[in-house]
Amino acid sequence: xxxxxxxxxxxxxxxxxxxxxxxxxxxxxxxxxxxxxxxxxxxxxxxxxxxxxxxxxxxxxxxxxxxxxxxxxxxxxxxxxxxxxxxxxxxxxxxxxxxxxxxxxxxxxxxxxxxxxxxxxxxxxxxxxxxxxxxxxxxxxxxxxxxxxxxxxxxxxxxxxxxxxxxxxxxxxxxxxxxxxxxxxxxxxxxxxxxxxxxxxxxxxxxxxxxxxxxxxxxxxxxxxxxxxxxxxxxxxxxxxxxxxxxxxxxxxxxxx
Numbered sequence: 001x002x003x004x005x006x007x008x009x010x011x012x013x014x015x016x017x018x019x020x021x022x023x024x025x026x027x028x029x030x031x032x033x034x035x036x037x038x039x040x041x042x043x044x045x046x047x048x049x050x051x052x053x054x055x056x057x058x059x060x061x062x063x064x065x066x067x068x069x070x071x072x073x074x075x076x077x078x079x080x081x082x083x084x085x086x087x088x089x090x091x092x093x094x095x096x097x098x099x100x101x102x103x104x105x106x107x108x109x110x111x112x113x114x115x116x117x118x119x120x121x122x123x124x125x126x127x128x129x130x131x132x133x134x135x136x137x138x139x140x141x142x143x144x145x146x147x148x149x150x151x152x153x154x155x156x157x158x159x160x161x162x163x164x165x166x167x168x169x170x171x172x173x174x175x176x177x178x179x180x181x182x183x184x185x186x187x188x189x190x191x192x193x194x195x196x197x198x199x200x201x202x203x204x205x206x207x208x209x210x211x212x213x214x215x216x217x218x219x220x221x222x223x224x225x226x227x228x229x230x231x232x233x234x235x236x237x238x239x240x241x242x243x244x245x246x247x248x249x250x251x252x253x254x255x256x257x
Contacts, residue, residue, distance in 0.1 A: 001095050002027070006027070007072065007077055009061065009065060010035045021051050023086040026091035030052075033054065034064050043055075061144075065140045076135075077132070077135050078131055085165075086164075090108055104157050105133050106158075110163045112125075112127055113167065114228065115168070122225055138154050143188055144188045178235045186243040196240040201240040205237040209233040
């Protein structure tokens, strides 16, 4: 086992946190759970597993992960979400790493599940994420959504093994997450000065559905493939709809402020 710390961010993750921590214990004895005022039994369960609980005020995904990384016992840090699990194959790969080149950012394939069904195609079928890094060379950016690890002259490297991602429980859960991420993306775009162009609002969702359901073979995942392709296209439509609304509100405030 290498000198690696694991950081996990949580908010009401009692249904997930124990299995997540157990999977993390395959590679680390230093596991930090940064919890943002959970109202369920997340905190109690963290204590029972022997992991460290770090109560935090929520200030975004990237900033919360950076705060957790600062408290880690090791410079090498692996970031997890509570609905993710390290497979034995990935754990074996990580445990055998030399970790001499601190400029490397390690990633791996992530296998996504819709409820209990493994998804092989479409938007979710080609998922690769980068999560293992040296905190002296890299850190998380502070974008509201789709945050990532950044650093000077960082080199990405994909490892053997997979991370399991139990991302949504059902369609209702997926729709709720979609609306939240669309709102966060709209806020991010507004701050970046992006505009809700007509082609983005109407053509992009259609193209997304065709790409994921047809060209990326999402139809082979059955009804779940259809739901994912459709809901992802809705996410694209909604983020530009919300962006248009935000910019309209900002313009009104400027004119009547």
